[in-house]
Amino acid sequence: MGLMFKDETYRGDFTFANSPAAIRHFPFPFHEDKYMYAVNIEPHVPGRKGTAYEFPIDIDEHYLADMRDRAITLAEDPLRCQSLPHMLAAEWDLVELLMTSMARDYPEHFSLTRDGDQWHWINRPMKIEDKFTFGNVATLPLRPMEYITRQCQGDFCLLDQRDGDLWMDAGIVTSQADWSLDFDIGMSFKEWHAPVPMAHEIGIFDRALKFLLAMQIGHPVRRLNWTMTINPRLDTAPETYPKWGIDRTTVTPENVGDKVHLRVELQALWRLPRSNAIVFSIRGYLLKMRELVTIPKWSRRMHRVLKTLPPEIAAYKGLSRYQQTTIDWLSKYDDGQPTSLGFFPD
């Protein structure tokens, strides 16, 4: 079955919304009624049909709108896409990973024909068709990473592995939760995670780094991360914070359902074979509180997680200002019944 791509916006009039199928597709991030940092890494293997886990690279009804929003952001600020010169091999590895995944799992929308290093790529929704020589930059209209990630949902960072560390040496980041690729590019694993509170003290990053350094070809992993966003806005970069920061003050008891969004990142990592780099994909999903409460288990749990969230984490995620208003609104949807363990709706 082909996807029906929606015509919607992530800025201006903010017409973004989820269909009932997209709500059930959403990767709800809380497996119990409270939240604390954990390494929470699991194998990125195909999961339940109709969910964000069904395929390694998830394309959904928001595909065209996401790609349009990325193009607008890049037109305004090209520094959201950068790659240090030694990352070219990893860029090509990324082209291969994304094209083969998309063509295999969404054959009605994408196709890839390979004859040695002669590749033929067709992206029907975006009306793109290119024949190119794999490994030859001059045969693509853009640099390899930018070319393919302008056609694939999610942000991507390429991590070079050397000297027992991972270095964020390339990336395209247009829908991030308040961090700057331009500032962080070139940093080591712990350096770019430096602003995250509490997690360093409990050794999260030591364990995560050791695990990732040993990642093997063909064994991708994933984890979920989350925050909240006011208005369905993809571009919440520090660069544009003067534009969107004020949104956080606009939450009222009347508009919580439409304005407050749970924003989940499905972060997946693959070892890239020819470059020995790692790709870190950050695939974001937005869900309005009004959409969330259509799933009774999620409404109860969201309410309880927000109520018990440590204040440091609430501050880091930037939701202190509207946390209570949201809790009050959600309380109407929490009847106090117990919830079942796990992410999925009952």
Add this chain to the structure above:
Amino acid sequence: MTTNQIRVRVAEVETVAAQIRRLKLVPIGMSGLPDFSGGAHTILSIPDGERTLRNPYSLMSSPYDTSSYEVSVLKAAESRGGSAFIHDKIREGLPITISAPVNLFPVDRRARRHILIAGGIGITPFMSIMRQLEHDDVPFELHYGMRSQERGAYWRQLRETYGHRVHIYFEDQGQTIPLKTLLDGQPLGTHVYVCGPSTMIDWVLNGARDAGWPAENVHYERFSAPPPGTSFTVELARSGKTVPVGPHQSMLEALEAAGIDAPYLCRGGACGQCETRIVSCAGAIQHNDHYLSDAEKAAGDKIMICVSRVDGSTVTLDL
């Protein structure tokens, strides 16, 4: 098992020099083998009667042709079984299992120039690395020392392929790698890599330091085979199991023989993946790895079960 296993068939066995055999491995049931980067290794699992031998070997074939893999095996003077089996018993057509490639000896892609120093069988990782550097059009030079023309592998073909970038030294002709000369005067951004016998690695590390090179630009791959010792017993604190370790067995091998999966990547004491916490130890710990720091070794609460062992009766591990 922490590594992805791939079924292959031994397609060619060739003696390429005294005591050195080249194996060509082709996939069974798939069209190609996984892509890899120069310097990667694979672990061959070789059935030998009751037991399975698992040894790491560098991939020496081109990263740009994964229709097959090639490795080279030197017959160890005191083989624990793996290299002797490959030299004495392995035949073309034999199906074996290998791990997906893992790279613990990658080149630094920021480098402006690479100097590769190989001793003997240490040439193998550089065979795939040079293919990659050639492909990426990056300047490099190889300095390859061996005992004699007869005992050195691939030197003719390397000279033919890479011309003046390859420098060969035969020990029996009194030729030695002019380490000092070749390190002096290299432009900033040069990186040096060494793979060979342990004494050679130390010689290059010391030589680079004496030449004023920053440690960040010096890379080496040092794999150890697990040295033999005396028998002892491993107790597993979590499962309550007890496993005997024979004098020619590593702890990792003993655990595997007992059907217990323990994590590993390199099986040579280099990568740190099999680091295991010691709960208690009746005996002296013999650390044979290159991963733990001297302070960590002295602390005695961690052990690399792929190469290290105990001289004593029993060690209790957090497994």
Add this chain to the structure above:
Amino acid sequence: MAAAMLSRPVYPGLVPDMHAKHNLIVTEGEGAEAVLDLATKTSAEFFARTTILYCTAGSAAKDHETALAKLNPKHLWVLPSLPTVMFRLKGVLATADMGTRLYAAGTEPFIGSVIQEALAAGIDFKSVVTEHRGSAKRRVQCVHCKGMTENVTTNPVACSHCGINLFVRDHYSRRLGAFQGVIIDAEEPGSAPPPEEIYR
């Protein structure tokens, strides 16, 4: 967020690399005192292999250049400003070889500039020996307009390019040689607290 940030560089102090064929010490102002301290830990031979690039900056009155000259370095180049030091450094690094050890001593923005030149020349930042001396002033990059504001001693600080009031985060970029500045009052325009002098 004021706790020790892991992106914040550490400057362990100058120690001589006795194996280096050539030492290149780049220093400014009170950084010269770190070089004079280094001299107590090493020998005249060390300085015979050493080139010193020195910018007097705010320490002109202390006449460190006379003291540095007494170390008898191979070369002592006294230069008038940060840009002239960096221009000279770039030229020296262009022909330097792997036996060269680079040292930087001075304020954090100064060290940051030296590291940037080192990276551009193919030197790993971990190879550079550093010591922080003098003022705690910072270089701050405005994350909004990307302009660099030099000699920042207060938090918040107004961006010297776009004028936005920036909260100076402890998050540091080696590539940019700067701390990150983010608008402080986006969520309540006009609510910025008065600048507090904290990086003296």
